[in-house]
Amino acid sequence: MAFAYYITARHQLEAGSGPSGGSGAEEALRRKVREAFAAGVDYVQVREKDLPGKRLAGLVEDLQALPEQAVSHRPLHLLVNGRLDVAIGCGADGVHLPSDCLPLAEVKARAGSAALVGISCHSDEEVAQAGREGASYVLFGPVFETPSKPNGKPLGVPLLREICRRSFAPVFALGGVTRNNAESCIRAGAVGVAGIRLFQEAPHLAELARYLHAL
Numbered sequence: 001m002a003f004a005y006y007i008t009a010r011h012q013l014e015a016g017s018g019p020s021g022g023s024g025a026e027e028a029l030r031r032k033v034r035e036a037f038a039a040g041v042d043y044v045q046v047r048e049k050d051l052p053g054k055r056l057a058g059l060v061e062d063l064q065a066l067p068e069q070a071v072s073h074r075p076l077h078l079l080v081n082g083r084l085d086v087a088i089g090c091g092a093d094g095v096h097l098p099s100d101c102l103p104l105a106e107v108k109a110r111a112g113s114a115a116l117v118g119i120s121c122h123s124d125e126e127v128a129q130a131g132r133e134g135a136s137y138v139l140f141g142p143v144f145e146t147p148s149k150p151n152g153k154p155l156g157v158p159l160l161r162e163i164c165r166r167s168f169a170p171v172f173a174l175g176g177v178t179r180n181n182a183e184s185c186i187r188a189g190a191v192g193v194a195g196i197r198l199f200q201e202a203p204h205l206a207e208l209a210r211y212l213h214a215l
Contacts, residue, residue, distance in 0.1 A: 002182070002215040003192030004208070005043040005139075005172050006036050006199035007081075013200060026059055032200060033063050033078075037070040039205035040213070042192065045096050047081040056083060060090040067093075074213075077116060084111060094118065094136065099126055104133040120174075122155070124163060131168030138167065139194050142175020143185060148196065149175060157188050164189025179208065186215040 010029040033044050046060055060080055067076035079094050080087040084107060087095040094116025097107060101119065108117045116136040121127045130138045142149050143160050154176065164171045173185035174194040182193045193212065202208045 002186045002190070002212045003042040003172070004040070004199070004212045005045070005192055005194035006033075006041050007045045007047050007194060007196045008033065009196045009200065010048055012196065026055075029059070030062055034066055035205055036199060037066045037072070037076050040070070040072050040074060040209040041076070041199060041205065042074060043077045043079060043194075045079040045081055045194075046092075047096075049081065053083070053086065056080075057086050057090055060086055060092055064091045079116060079118065087111070087115070096120070096139070104130060104135055108134055124159070124166070127163050127167050127169070127171070135169040137170040137172060137191070139172050139174045140190075141173060141194075143173045144176025144178075144181060146176035157184050160185060160190060161188035179211065182212060183215050 008029055010025040013025060013028040013032060036044055046063065048056060051059065064078055067078055070076055077093040079096050080092050081096050082098060084095045088111065095111060097104065097119040099120045099122060104117065104119055111117055118137045118139065119130050119135050121130055121138045121140050127138055127140060140160060140163055142152050142154055143157065145154050160173055170191040172192050172194045173190040177185060177193045177195045177198055185193050199205065
């Protein structure tokens with residue numbers, strides 16, 4: 001059973017908020033995250049790097065109760081990108097770190113044993129280090145070509161398979177993942193798939209989540 005991991009990007013939502021991406025985009029994001037958890041998406045990472053701390057905290061506070069409200073037989077998790085202080089202060093389930101973050105072990109010590117601490121990795125060496133330092137999971141990519149990384153060379157399913165075979169931490173496939181190629185990632189050993197467009201542009205999120213869970 002594969003896991004579904006949605007990474008938010010409010011500026012890509014149809015918010016009717018104009019180019020500034022103000023409160024309208026944030027409200028659209030709230031609706032999308034509510035829909036995602038109601039559909040049974042397992043992980044939602046709030047990745048809104050341009051939001052000032054106070055607005056980000058307000059957004060996460062609004063979202064942190066949604067997993068408990070959703071009717072699901074699977075645990076649902078809300079994560080915050082890069083801001084451990086916001087994650088802890090707002091009661092989120094954990095934090096997701098970029099590959100060039102502070103030492104992961106230090107973040108884990110500050111977060112506490114119950115918190116999830118994931119990290120982005122782009123090479124075999126980064127995945128190995130994340131495993132040694134006790135990452136809760138890694139996002140590995142880009143596996144396929146993706147518009148968000150136009151200059152990034154796809155790492156491919158064969159390398160994903162080798163990464164999954166050797167990694168001490170659970171591996172999510174990231175980058176250009178679609179409904180059509182998700183199964184190849186799971187067959188390669190990934191515990192799940194992660195993405196922005198995969199979930200934000202899905203016409204039927206609940207059906208997509210059921211499909212991914214069945215892989």
